[in-house]
Amino acid sequence: MGKQWQVQKKKDPYYKRAKGENYRSRASFKLLQLNKKYKIIKKGNNVVDLGAVPGGWSQVALEKVEEEGMVLGIDLQKIKPFPEENFHFIKGDFTKEETQRKIIDIMGGTVDAIISDASPSLSGIKDVDHLRSIDLAESTIDICDNILEENGNLIMKVFQGNEFKNLLEKMKKRFKILKTTKPSSSRKRSSEMYVIGLKYVNLTEK
Numbered sequence: 001m002g003k004q005w006q007v008q009k010k011k012d013p014y015y016k017r018a019k020g021e022n023y024r025s026r027a028s029f030k031l032l033q034l035n036k037k038y039k040i041i042k043k044g045n046n047v048v049d050l051g052a053v054p055g056g057w058s059q060v061a062l063e064k065v066e067e068e069g070m071v072l073g074i075d076l077q078k079i080k081p082f083p084e085e086n087f088h089f090i091k092g093d094f095t096k097e098e099t100q101r102k103i104i105d106i107m108g109g110t111v112d113a114i115i116s117d118a119s120p121s122l123s124g125i126k127d128v129d130h131l132r133s134i135d136l137a138e139s140t141i142d143i144c145d146n147i148l149e150e151n152g153n154l155i156m157k158v159f160q161g162n163e164f165k166n167l168l169e170k171m172k173k174r175f176k177i178l179k180t181t182k183p184s185s186s187r188k189r190s191s192e193m194y195v196i197g198l199k200y201v202n203l204t205e206k
């Protein structure tokens with residue numbers, strides 16, 4: 001990380017707040033802001049967090065589901081353990097069938113919400129990074145089709161680009177309510193957008 005980036009990070013109000021409020025990342029505030037508005041995660045819910053490290057979203061999810069719910073994080077990297085017994089973790093690639101099978105095994109049925117803040121490894125080339133992000137989004141939709149409960153909710157980060165519209169079309173078929181938004185805690189210069197799907201409809205059933 002360069003010196004300029006370090007200086008910018010220290011000036012960032014959400015970075016400071018995350019440190020002060022003991023959140024693992026500034027990203028926690030994105031989920032807090034979006035959850036306040038869209039009620040994606042509720043008390044007692046079972047939640048899958050795709051691309052969970054360092055754990056800022058899982059922390060917020062654990063707060064929202066309380067002891068009655070469960071949170072499963074998945075990431076390519078290891079996560080610093082959480083003390084909560086209702087947190088589980090898989091170290092793996094969620095685009096792979098093997099990992100998706102493990103998710104189904106651990107959750108043991110359908111889930112109420114899927115949250116994904118996953119970012120591909122960045123090349124710095126906008127179109128390449130967009131397409132990598134779309135690949136992650138496509139896998140996320142497959143996971144929804146496998147385990148998301150009828151009327152369940154999804155929130156997913158996507159880097160915008162040419163394929164964004166097609167992705168939204170796919171999602172429109174699956175969710176009764178679809179929103180795209182960029183919370184104020186998302187950096188303005190980033191092309192990231194958050195797609196929120198509420199009230200999932202399983203097209204593969206019957």
Ligand SMILES: C[S@@+](CC[C@H](N)C(=O)[O-])C[C@H]1O[C@@H](n2cnc3c(N)ncnc32)[C@H](O)[C@@H]1O
Nearest residue numbers: 027051054055056057075076093094117118119
């Ligand atoms: C921006 S970070 C997530 C931050 C997290 N939401 C938080 O609040 O702390 C994106 C994460 O996505 C993970 N990731 C990217 N592609 C993945 C994949 N195919 N399978 C699992 N994790 C992936 C990365 O390893 C990285 O840790």
